[in-house]
Amino acid sequence: MLQKSPASSTPSPSRSLQTRRLLDHEFDFNCRLEDSFHQDSAGLTPKQVSERLEVSAPVVFKWRKGYPEGLDGLKDLPRSEAPRTLSEAKAKEILTLTTQRVTRGATHWSLRLTAKYAKVSIWQVAQVWAAADLKPHRLKTFRISKDPDFADKVVNVVGLYMDPPDNAMVLSVDGKTQIQALDRTQPMLPLKPGQVERRTHDYKRHGTASLYAAFDILTGKAIGRITQRHRAKEFLGFLRQIDRSTHAELDLHVILDNSSIHKAAAVKVWLAKHPRFKLHFTPTSASWMNVVEGWFAQLERRALYRDAFTSVADLIAAIRGFIDVHNEHSAKPFRWSKIAKSIISSVNRAKLSAVRNKLLK
Template identity: 45%
Template structure:
């Protein structure tokens, strides 16, 4: 099989795209490895599949192109689940599992078992997983919604959301936090010796070259990001970055949204705040970092630049981060915040009510 330059580029895009399922990326690798001239038995070992599976994906790609590498719809009959049960699954998925289950988060199998036990309705874990995919719910990756125990939760939410929706005239709102211990990983594909051990099924080796910490400040009004990588994340490092973040906005009131970490409230930081009354801190509620907009940006840079990158040193990793920030700022746009404080608090009260009902039901 021969590939055009365009076909090769399309397959490589599947391999390295963060939005493509790992199984599909592996199928694209199989095709590329075979085109490189590797023997099918060696490709099977590299990909961790059987030799007939290699033939299957080569045949499908040859007949259908990229579409042949995607999963085909299953022919099984659609599972019939009452609307009330579907709604209950969605509601439960956005809360932490009841304490009586001993679970830290939901899995599709545990959710299916819980529904069968509490509702008397049998659903498959495949149905639960599909329901999650269709509604953008990922408890297995991000954990579940946890109700903050901060006694000032409502006041802090109202304060911060007020800044997002109606910032004071002429003021600047900065969302600041740090992403810690970012690893410089060198992903190296192992060579295939003649006497390759068939039990070895790794597709990559991982070499760790160290870590860095990223301080970042998002200008809520413009979407622009200021970032700086440092070897440490103590109070001195935070204060130095804070000064750099605030410096371009001299003469304006600056409101800073950040987590209430010890490094953010050291005596040196508090003394600097006292000397700079135009800068005011707004702390997020405990356990509610999701309200800090810089966390959304951290998620984006992780998906688009860091997670699948190859970094032979911390220096290379830092350059990648700096280049990404420069690229981001060329077309920066502010995130659109639409939820009001009242809407957020109403949802929290609903979650609290659901949790109480679950606990009461399980106690009976």
């Protein structure tokens, strides 16, 4: 007589209940995973369970929290009904509230605050804002140039970027002043698995240095000069360095901002004796048109912001190291994509908007 296999033995009442529920068409796939969790999670960590059942760790924690109540404790709570559709009038009310009225005690509207005042759900406010492309939480800076020669200067500078002259170099030149050599009051805690790099919030100052840089748009390489002060004398020294560092037969088109240092009498005298230097000035309040500013941002982000310097000498070494590595490994031709007409139109629209809102005379 054949012996019954263990699989055919009479199941326990608890097992029968689980089997009946698994066969119930209203008990969905999530519940089958929950049953599997009961069978497989004994002695395993949440991470092991999540990997074994191919679910996320939060799901495992949710199941374990409901485990003492059995399968009923693991069921999802009843779903809410579909959100109510807002009327057009209510949507307009939310838009008006967000754009024209600022609540007392706050500078801008949040989702929660707007929902409270409009007596709607946070989700509904989010939908109205998304449809209207409203982002009250964001803030950008701007400054409209009042340069009377704005259009001519934009055309000139953009023309140099997009169509550089033959037998010439186009150099974007500016200075980054008062770079601080900052050290932390305690040693930094290094990056490791499970821990981000950390540093103290306070710091020690060890002096400053200034940097002049010329960014070659055709190669992406930079010429740098580090100084202790930022005067016409130091700027002249940098122009001489550029003169020595470039081929003598090339014209040098130098794009600058409107700093008084760049227009000093001594600078004008020197330029008159070196006619291959041709200066082009960006419009006032438009330093963003000088592409070396983007290179300065890379320097700050990659070499300065997260480092600690015990002296000005350490700071200078870091700046020089960044310039060397950039020129050897990271330099690439710069591509300016926005045409002059588009820039001029955009600024004119901003001026018109400012006048309409009585922000500009």
